[in-house]
Amino acid sequence: MKKLIFSLFSLCLLAPSWVRADEGMWFLMFLKRLNERDMQQKGLKLSAEDIYSINHNSLKNAIVQFNGGCTASIISPDGLVITNHHCGYGAIAGLSTPEHNYLRDGYWAKTKAEELSPKRLFVRFFVRMDNVTDRMLSVLNPSMTEEEREAAIQTEIHKIQQENSEGGKYVVSVRSFFQGNEFYYFVYQDFKDVRLVGTPPESVGKFGGDTDNWEWPRHTGDFSVFRVYTDKNGNPAEYSPDNIPMKAQKYLDVSLKGVQEKDFAMILGYPGRTNRWVSSYWVDQQVKYGYPAWVEASKTAMDAMKKHMDASNAVRLKYASTYAGLANYWKNRQGMIDALTAHQTADLKRKAEKKFAAWAAKAENQAEYGSVLADLASYFSQTNQQAANQNYLAIFFRANPIASQVIPYARQLEAYFSSSDDQKQQLRERLTRGLQAYYERTYLPAEIDLFADNLKLYAEKSTDIPQQLKQIKEQYQGDFKRYAAEVFARSIFTKAENLENFFQNPSEEALRNDPLATMAKVLSDKYNHTEDEALRDSYDKAFRKYVKGMRDSKISRIQYPDANSTLRLTYGSVKALPKDKRNYDVKSNYYTTFETMLGKYKPGDPEFDMPVKFLQMYNDKQFGRYADKDGTLHINFLTDNDITGGNSGSPVLNGKGELIGLAFDGNIEAMAGDVIFDEKLQRTIVVDIRYVLWCIDTYAGAKHVVDEMNLIP
Structure with missing residues (x-):
């Protein structure tokens, strides 16, 4: 490179x-x-x-x-x-x-x-930072796939962390900037x-x-x-x-x-995060697909919580933080839709991209940058609806943290059957403590409504739901409240007495058929494996070149990297x-x-x-x-x-x-x-x-x- x-x-x-x-x-x-x-x-x-x-x-x-x-x-x-x-x-x-x-x-x-x-x-104190761009780029080359590139980056990151952590005294984070064109490491100390x-x-x-x-x-x-x-x-x-x-x-x-x-x-x-370097295609996707789904799913979860919170001060305390977070993002995303539309942000981005296209068409730039905009356009045209689908599912997991927590819990129980007696006892105590914390901070009727309402929204609005969810939708004739009530009544993980009953009579079949763990795994797999790897590779390379080209050509007036939770001054x-x-x-x-x-x-x-x-x-x-x-x-x-x-x-x-x-x-x-x-x-x-x-x-x-x-x- x-x-x-x-x-x-x-x-x-x-x-x-x-x-x-x-x-x-x-x-x-x-x-x-x-x-x-x-x-x-x-x-x-x-x-x-x-x-x-x-x-x-x-x-x-x-x-x-x-x-x-x-x-x-x-x-x-x-x-x-x-x-x-x-x-x-x-x-x-x-x-x-x-x-x-x-x-x-x-x-x-x-x-x-x-x-x-x-x-x-x-709290995390910032100790120092340094530029390792040359070092990181020296282990990369243009012929690498994105997977190979990421593997090489992670190997070098591990070395930098080992060199600067002083035996675990410090937390060392190596971050990429300008879409992977520069790299810096940051040394922190946690208290x-x-x-x-x-x-x-x-x-x-x-x-x-x-x-x-x-x-x-x-x-x-x-x-x-x-x-x-x-x-x-x-x-x-x-x-x-x-x-x-x-x-x-x-x-x-x-x-x-x-x-x-x-x-x-x-x-x-x-x-935390800005997106000042994104293309017009990204803006269009968020305004028309991604953000509207986020807004609708957040409001669905908020409504499910609020009726229980309004009825009980104790329940309100349990959900106050989660509700506040959802409400903040709900208003933010709707505000983003309105503001990006009012300011015609996509059109402004397109004007810059027109200049980029002319610059990329020059003989000295054609080989590296000639296909960048076409690759970006192709990616977003193929992933627009997927952006909505993913956000419906993302809010489902945000509103139902047990849906993601149950997956590692189930893995632990899988190991339970081949463990020694001492290991079984330790696992039982650890799992009981973890789930007890969940029971204490939640309210079962609210959990059922959150699960039902956001799952129903995803099932009805997404254009690509898993086959298992289609079957549930048909079996229960769209009555997700009835389905959710049965899931939470039967699951090993949703009630203290269910967990105790499992340990009294451990059954691999009961674990294998647990309705919450089963659905959570299906939805998690869908959320994490929906994008075509070749398509994503094409996009990552194109976006990296786009940012580099916008800087090299001086078309972009931005002189700083996007925010990414590193210490900055404004x-x-x-x-x-x-x-x-x-x-x-x-x-x-x-x-x-x-x-x-x-x-x-x-x-x-x-x-x-x-x-x-x-x-x-x-x-x-x-x-x-x-x-x-x-x-x-x-x-x-x-x-x-x-x-x-x-x-x-x-x-x-x-x-x-x-x-x-x-x-x-x-x-x-x-x-x-x-x-x-x-x-x-x-x-x-x-x-x-x-x-x-x-x-x-x-x-x-x-x-x-x-x-x-x-x-x-």
Whole structure:
């Protein structure tokens, strides 16, 4: 394979001057060459070395990935961690009971001894990264099939991991960028004893609910506070009562100054996934096939859950986190359909592809790039309906986690029959523990409805369902509720008494004929083996060449790789939406206040209720040092930073690197932002750190938590 003409390193020297501050999710190791000067002109008072250094403490040491899906930051010498309420939602729900409902009522530990330990929660610190593009490309060649290419990549990745893990001390991840044209490795350290310090009540942390999700104006106190613990020597450790609070290498100072429009703002975090390099064919497929199926399947699952959640607070706690996740994606995918259509994103992509076609037709480019667009078009024309089919099935598994969990459980029981007595006892105990956790966090009638409703949707809407499902559909005459009820009544895995009965009288035939395991295996096989390998190989090669060609030809103006849950920095400024996008009457469109929040207050409403104490404190103007200089308490504000899912909980920092807020959402007007950046409308919605501090200190009375922080007037 030819050497890349442009790598990220050479790009640092060649980046055009018209790269805008607001667009881009940038690697920290290239800030010195690529971004430092521009950032400082915009208001940064730090150097690139202050943000990212391998040998010295820098801001990156205070940023963590939170439980694998969000971002958080260290805000005290004793390891306080702050992130979004919705990022901690699952952990908080897991700690809650009907008698001690921390989701509904909030919680603040009065002492470290009262901090609560969730069953599973970890944070990941970023240590360093490096470029291994030349090394990885040296083991690849154009004649390889995609399978051979992947095998060679994995072999080299294993070597890099072994070289950098220091015997298991670090987690090493090698990731590809620019669709497999560049490679970097990342070294992390995981800490697994993370405890809940405090959370506001849900009426604060989720104020506005699904109605306000992705909307501006917002008034959401989307934060929660945790603490990282280590062993007595400061090393990562599993939970132990003997563990001590982490002695943080670096923690963020917290600003009380507030923000003004046009103030510099930067965000460090772990954006999950963007698709800025995709073709028009991809956009068309998602808008017409993939996303509509996702929306319909998510809504089906939400409806099945909600009727049970509305009838019981205990059930609501069990499903709160799953429901919130589905609701978020449901609104996101519908917003994507609307935004990509309104912005004519596919047409914009086609204009760029027309230029690419002319460039690829040149004699010097024809051999490598001549068939790229045709190969892309062929792939998507053959997989459009399949995209819908897969998403119906994907949401089935998302809404019914037992359907995927039962497969490894069944494999374990297969081994049971050939195991020794000691092994059988160990397997029995392990399986019983695992399933007991499932029974505790679910409600059987809801599980039956979720299974039935989403399976029925898939069976009726998919154009390619397995033969076994066709037979079930005919046998039960489309009555999937009756089928699901029988499955959950008979399966070894769905009830504690069924599992106990199996162990009392183990039967290979009973396991072989288990209705849940059987259907789950059928659907899993369908989900994982639907695509023609040759067709996929053709697409992977074409897309890789397309991205390389778009960069080499300079047709694409994008100068950064797609997000993929690696640490990035985005910078811009505090910025209002355009005047024609304002939909409420306030003095400013870049922030909201306690007063405007009261305008949404609806007593008893599950989305817009608020604590009665809030009203009393507002009337008494008990804002103290957290009030803005205008005398009001600011709640949320807007910046034009470039973020996506995974940035939830990311610290928003001023030019001095001080914490001014937490990123928690984007805006519906720019919902297509994962695919195409909208320089006029793209916004990040931020919870003002002063509102966070007011909620902790003045409202909740947890001043001891705020006292741990270094507040900057």
